[in-house]
Structure formats: structure tokens, C-alpha cells
Amino acid sequence: xxxxxxxxxxxxxxxxxxxxxxxxxxxxxxxxxxxxxxxxxxxxxxxxxxxxxxxxxxxxxxxxxxxxxxxxxxxxxxxxxxxxxxxxxxxxxxxxxxxxxxxxxxxxxxxxxxxxxxxxxxxxxxxxxxxxxxxxxxxxxxxxxxxxxxxxxxxxxxxxxxxxxxxxxxxxxxxxxxxxxxxxxxxxxxxxxxxxxxxxxxxxxxxxxxxxxxxxxxxxxxxxxxxxxxxxxxxxxxxxxxxxxxxxxxxxxxxxxxxxxxxxxxxxxxxxxxxxxxxxxxxxxxxxxxxxxxxxxxxx
Amino acid sequence: xxxxxxxxxxxxxxxxxxxxxxxxxxxxxxxxxxxxxxxxxxxxxxxxxxxxxxxxxxxxxxxxxxxxxxxxxxxxxxxxxxxxxxxxxxxxxxxxxxxxxxxxxxxxxxxxxxxxxxxxxxxxxxxxxxxxxxxxxxxxxxxxxxxxxxxxxxxxxxxxxxxxxxxxxxxxxxxxxxxxxxxxxxxxxxxxxxxxxxxxxxxxxxxxxxxxxxxxxxxxxxxxxxxxxxxxxxxxxxxxxxxxxxxxxxxxxxxxxxxxxxxxxxxxxxxxxxxxxxxxxxxxxxxxxxxxxxxxxxxxxxxxxxxxxxxxxxxxxxxxxxxxxxxxxxxxxxxxxxxxxxxxxxxxxxxxxxxxxxxxxxxxxxxxxxxxxxxxxxxxxxxxx
Numbered sequence: 001x002x003x004x005x006x007x008x009x010x011x012x013x014x015x016x017x018x019x020x021x022x023x024x025x026x027x028x029x030x031x032x033x034x035x036x037x038x039x040x041x042x043x044x045x046x047x048x049x050x051x052x053x054x055x056x057x058x059x060x061x062x063x064x065x066x067x068x069x070x071x072x073x074x075x076x077x078x079x080x081x082x083x084x085x086x087x088x089x090x091x092x093x094x095x096x097x098x099x100x101x102x103x104x105x106x107x108x109x110x111x112x113x114x115x116x117x118x119x120x121x122x123x124x125x126x127x128x129x130x131x132x133x134x135x136x137x138x139x140x141x142x143x144x145x146x147x148x149x150x151x152x153x154x155x156x157x158x159x160x161x162x163x164x165x166x167x168x169x170x171x172x173x174x175x176x177x178x179x180x181x182x183x184x185x186x187x188x189x190x191x192x193x194x195x196x197x198x199x200x201x202x203x204x205x206x207x208x209x210x211x212x213x214x215x216x217x218x219x220x221x222x223x224x225x226x227x228x229x230x231x232x233x234x235x236x237x238x239x240x241x242x243x244x245x246x247x248x249x250x251x252x253x254x255x256x257x258x259x260x261x262x263x264x265x266x267x268x269x270x271x272x273x274x275x276x277x278x279x280x281x282x283x284x285x286x287x288x289x290x291x292x293x294x295x296x297x298x299x300x
Numbered sequence: 301x302x303x304x305x306x307x308x309x310x311x312x313x314x315x316x317x318x319x320x321x322x323x324x325x326x327x328x329x330x331x332x333x334x335x336x337x338x339x340x341x342x343x344x345x346x347x348x349x350x351x352x353x354x355x356x357x358x359x360x361x362x363x364x365x366x367x368x369x370x371x372x373x374x375x376x377x378x379x380x381x382x383x384x385x386x387x388x389x390x391x392x393x394x395x396x397x398x399x400x401x402x403x404x405x406x407x408x409x410x411x412x413x414x415x416x417x418x419x420x421x422x423x424x425x426x427x428x429x430x431x432x433x434x435x436x437x438x439x440x441x442x443x444x445x446x447x448x449x450x451x452x453x454x455x456x457x458x459x460x461x462x463x464x465x466x467x468x469x470x471x472x473x474x475x476x477x478x479x480x481x482x483x484x485x486x487x488x489x490x491x492x493x494x495x496x497x498x499x500x501x502x503x504x505x506x507x508x509x510x511x512x513x514x515x516x517x518x519x520x521x522x523x524x525x526x527x528x529x530x531x532x533x534x535x536x537x538x539x540x541x542x543x544x545x546x547x548x549x550x551x552x553x554x555x556x557x558x559x560x561x562x563x564x565x566x567x568x569x570x571x572x573x574x575x576x577x578x579x580x581x582x583x584x585x586x587x588x589x590x591x592x593x594x595x596x597x598x599x600x601x602x603x604x605x606x607x608x609x610x611x612x613x614x615x616x617x618x619x620x621x622x623x624x625x626x627x628x629x630x631x632x633x634x635x636x637x638x639x640x641x642x643x644x645x646x647x648x649x650x651x652x653x654x655x656x657x658x659x660x661x662x663x664x665x666x667x668x669x670x671x672x673x674x675x676x677x678x679x680x681x682x683x684x685x
Contacts (some may be wrong), residue, residue: 198389201358201387202385202392202393204377204378205358205384205451206408206454207379208379208404209377209379209408212408217393223395
């Protein structure tokens with residue numbers, strides 16, 4: 001007993017900060033990226049914020065006056081409340097669907113695929129080699145009323161004789177799920193791939209059934225990847241407008257479609273800008289609540 | 301104390317494990333009596349860890365059976381076995397604090413109030429108050445003790461230790477060896493300890509099984525194995541031996557005469573594993589003594605002349621190499637217990653030993669002398685991993 005008491009705890013070695021001959025070098029390396037970000041993200045964001053506060057009575061032809069029109073925000077929210085909630089509903093459902101498909105997929109690739117691992121990963125990324133638009137148009141063909149899928153579903157009476165998939169919420173959610181799946185699978189794969197299988201052996205040795213070992217070891221250890229993956233999926237999905245545009249009708253329009261039309265069709269710049277900021281704020285709020293609930297301090 | 305039952309000996313019967321064409325464990329039969337400290341000793345790749353993993357349930361034998369008491373546990377899932385393991389890598393759960401790591405097994409078996417037991421167990425391994433820390437904040441030695449506590453808290457019938465001290469530095473390893481032995485005596489659980497460190501096995505275990513190429517070469521108490529090894533492998537894996545090629549001509553009057561490179565020696569019949577044909581005459585280096593001339597050899601001792609070719613002082617002893625007439629170099633350890641003067645290199649000497657300190661092992665025809673020829677102690681055979 002007394003022997004061990006004398007064993008000192010090894011203090012973690014503190015790596016000394018390297019002060020080389022070029023103390024400014026790290027900042028110089030930051031410069032190109034920072035300048036890019038400032039010019040193409042920072043400044044436009046300020047411009048967008050200003051636009052959102054312009055007098056809504058103006059137009060592109062007559063020009064806009066800066067009137068600090070804060071009212072643009074509640075007005076936009078009131079007008080497009082259904083599209084806002086629809087965006088988050090569709091993106092939320094698609095996230096859950098993608099997780100149900102993506103977790104087993106990532107798990108299988110990371111832990112069970114063996115020498116097929118790289119090939120399967122390429123398969124996950126392969127759709128990215130074609131354009132987003134083309135892929136969504138392909139889905140339009142697949143889901144069309146004359147397509148084999150609808151025919152099959154009608155034959156087995158999963159769809160009524162005149163039932164359809166295209167131009168329904170189902171089509172939009174399926175499209176979102178498909179298009180953003182790799183963003184969820186890849187981070188999840190990365191964290192599952194790092195999982196030390198010896199921990200699973202240890203869990204099994206300590207009376208954890210396979211299900212228990214998954215719940216107590218695999219799942220918690222893949223949490224950072226799961227959170228990163230769901231965020232990388234949810235954020236672009238909630239702002240997407242291509243899927244609703246091509247696979248839905250105005251009844252399925254999401255907030256992205258409204259912003260798109262505000263800037264490009266109705267040419268209501270202040271409203272489009274206000275909606276953009278509202279979307280950003282809403283996404284940030286959702287992410288914040290999600291991270292608090294998920295309780296991983298590692299991500300933020 | 302959940303699953304304790306009397307007579308829980310661990311028995312392996314004809315256990316074989318093949319990985320593809322490689323046979324890791326070859327028809328191994330072994331009984332580990334309940335409550336003993338048992339060591340499986342061997343170089344890396346000898347099948348000792350595979351044997352351990354089959355007891356844990358992490359590998360399934362290709363053939364053969366594993367019994368715990370009367371129960372056949374060969375195909376039982378690891379989480380259903382009253383057996384716990386201290387892994388070589390410790391395998392502590394990085395996302396759980398120390399207390400939850402230790403409580404893991406109890407919780408999986410549905411126990412709720414575990415705080416008291418966890419505290420007790422942390423005290424047993426000298427880690428009181430470390431409960432709220434994460435494994436990453438602990439040193440290697442501390443992590444090793446957490447791994448031990450995490451296994452012991454379940455009061456398994458058998459505790460398996462897979463080179464648990466391999467990653468520790470020498471001093472800490474010595475301390476943990478004493479500590480493990482103390483804990484084993486205290487809790488009375490069967491310990492099966494896998495190691496490649498012969499000194500570790502000999503210090504800690506009641507019984508040592510020396511494994512080689514998937515089979516057990518010899519099994520017995522450490523002193524028994526050292527004193528009268530069964531094979532040339534054991535003779536050189538457990539300490540060092542001078543094995544001289546000779547030919548025995550059967551027993552006469554309780555002794556076995558052996559012809560070694562033209563010289564005649566005798567070995568008592570009870571220390572001969574082979575009495576006829578090609579044999580190895582074995583003598584441990586510390587059983588050899590050096591004198592200046594044949595006249596100085598005590599009566600009744602066997603002797604062999606040679607020349608000192610190397611001498612190295614290691615503090616506790618001086619280790620000499622003595623070249624015989626036919627060129628083989630014998631290793632001789634002379635204790636520095638005072639009264640002896642160092643023998644310079646180049647001195648003609650006579651090495652002598654008592655007949656009852658030698659042993660005879662069977663030898664393959666054509667196989668020559670086997671001496672380690674190393675002056676320093678072979679600390680560990682096989683790389684520590």
C-alpha cells in the first residue's frame with residue numbers, strides 16, 4: 001500500500017510555445033484567407049445587413065433610401081411564417097431520415113467493410129461529381145408520374161391509382177435527404193473510424209451486451225461526428241430551395257424559395273435581405289439549442 | 301461476490317486456435333486451480349494472449365473446450381462469463397470519468413448504488429479521490445490501476461491479466477508486481493497473468509506455464525522450472541543455461557554417465573530427462589565455480605578446463621565467459637560476496653560443479669552445444685509491445 005503512495009503522478013508535459021525567428025509568420029499565413037473572408041464574406045454581410053434596413057418603398061430602378069426600417073423584419077416574418085416553419089420541418093425530417101440511413105452506413109464502412117472501405121467511401125462521395133441540379137433533375141425523372149417507381153407503388157397499392165410522388169412534400173424531403181447525405185456520413189465515418197475496437201472488447205468483457213456496448217461506448221464516442229454530421233446536413237438543407245423548386249410545388253416552398261424570388265423575381269431587396277438574416281438567426285438559434293441539449297463541449 | 305461457487309477451477313481441454321493456416325494454440329490442455337496466481341510465460345507470438353482471449357471469450361477456439369468449474373464456457377459470449385480482463389492497452393473508456401469506468405461492469409449488471417463499492421475499489425488500488433478525473437489525465441501507472449480496479453470490482457471467478465505491466469517503466473513495474481501479488485492474496489481470486497518477462501512470472505506466480513509455438517513446454521512452480529527444466533527452450537527462456545552436447549549410456553548405480561566432447565561426467569538419474577542416446581548436459585551459470593587448477597576442485601565435483609575470454613562486473617556478481625578446449629564458451633556467474641578475487645581475461649581456469657546441480661535433457665541428434673554466450677542477463681525475450 002505504502003509503496004504506491006510514493007509514486008508521483010506524472011504531470012502532463014507542457015510543450016513550450018515555439019518562438020522561431022519569424023514570430024509574425026503565423027499571421028502572415030493567415031493573411032490570404034482572412035483577406036478573402038473579409039472581402040467576399042465580411043463586407044457583403046455588412047452590405048446585406050444595410051440592405052435589410054432600407055426603405056421598402058424603394059426599388060432597383062429608383063434606388064433605395066437608408067431609413068433604418070427595422071419593421072422589415074417583423075413584416076417579412078409575418079408574411080412568410082409558413083415557409084419558415086416548413087423549412088425547418090422538412091430539414092428536420094430529412095435529418096432524421098438521413099441519420100437513420102447514414103449511421104448504419106458510416107458504421108458499416110468504418111468498422112465492417114475491411115478492404116472495401118475506400119471503394120464504399122468513393123461511392124458515398126461519387127454523386128458529388130455531378131452537379132446538384134442534375135442530380136435533383138434525375139430525381140424528378142425517378143419520381144415522375146410515369147416513372148417506374150410510382151408505377152410499382154401503385155401496383156402494390158402503396159399509392160392510389162392516381163396517387164403521385166412528384167410535387168408532394170414526400171418528394172421534397174426525399175430529395176433533401178438524398179442530396180445532403182454525404183455531409184452527414186463523412187464526419188460520422190471519421191469519428192467511427194477512430195473508434196478503438198479494444199474498447200468494445202473491454203465493454204463486452206465488462207458484461208455489456210452488443211446493444212449495451214453500442215449505447216454506452218460506440219454511440220457516445222461517435223457523438224462529435226454525429227453532431228458535426230447532423231449540423232452539416234441540417235444547415236444547408238434548411239436553406240435549400242432547389243429541391244422544393246424542382247420536386248415540389250409552391251405549396252412545398254421553403255424559405256430559400258422565398259428569398260430566391262425576393263431577390264430575383266420580385267426584386268424586393270430589403271425583404272430578401274431581412275429574410276436572409278432571419279434565416280441565419282433561426283439556424284443559429286436551432287444549432288445553439290441543439291448543441292446545448294447534445295451537451296458536447298468539444299464541438300463549440 | 302455474485303457468481304462465486306466452490307471448485308471453480310479453470311480448465312482448458314485440447315484447445316486449438318487457428319488463424320487461417322497459422323496455428324496459434326495447439327491442443328492445449330491446462331488446469332488452473334481456483335485461487336492461484338497462474339502465469340503464462342512465453343515470447344511474443346507463442347499463443348499466450350490467444351489462450352487468454354479464449355478464456356475471456358474474445359476468441360472462439362477452433363476446437364476443444366474451456367471449463368470454469370463444471371460449466372462449459374467454450375461458446376459463452378464474453379459478457380456472460382464471470383471472467384474479467386485487464387487489457388494490455390488498459391482500454392479505459394475515454395468518455396467516462398474514473399468512477400464510471402470502474403462502475404461500468406456493475407452498472408451493466410443492473411446495480412444502482414455503486415458509489416461505495418467504487419470508492420472502496422479505488423482505495424484498494426491507491427487512487428482515492430481520482431473518481432471525477434478522466435483517463436486522459438492519469439499517468440500510465442495510474443491508468444493501469446484503474447483498469448485493475450475496473451475488472452476486480454466485479455469479483456470475477458477468474459481475473460485475466462494481459463501483459464498489464466508491459467507499458468510501465470522498470471521501477472513502477474516492480475512495485476506493481478508486489479502490489480498485484482498482494483491484491484491477489486487479499487481477494488483470493490484466480491489470476492491468470494500473461495507475460496513475456498520471466499522474472500515477472502517467477503516473482504508473482506504460484507505456477508508458471510512456459511509456452512512455445514502454441515504448446516506448453518513445461519508447467520510448475522517457478523523454482524521447479526528453474527531448477528530442473530524439461531526442455532532446452534525452458535532452460536534458456538527461464539534464466540540462462542549452459543547446455544553441452546553429449547551422449548548418455550543408460551543408468552548405472554543411480555547415476556547417468558555422459559560423454560561430452562571426450563570428457564566423462566555423471567548426473568544423478570533423478571535429474572535426467574533422458575538416460576540414453578544424445579543428450580544435453582545442463583548447468584546453470586551460477587552453479588559453476590572457477591578455480592585455478594584441478595587440484596583445487598573439491599572432491600566429488602565435476603570439472604572442465606578452459607580459458608577466461610570475457611569478464612564483466614555487474615555489481616552483484618561478475619559474469620565470465622570461459623572457452624573450453626573445443627571452443628564453446630560457458631557462462632559463469634561468480635557472486636561478489638567477498639573473499640573472491642576477480643579473474644583476469646586470458647587466465648586458464650577450471651570450472652567445477654556438483655553433479656546434483658546438473659541436469660540432462662533429450663537432444664536432437666546432430667544438435668550441438670547451446671549456450672547463450674551473452675554475458676549480460678537476457679532481460680526479456682520478445683519485444684515488449
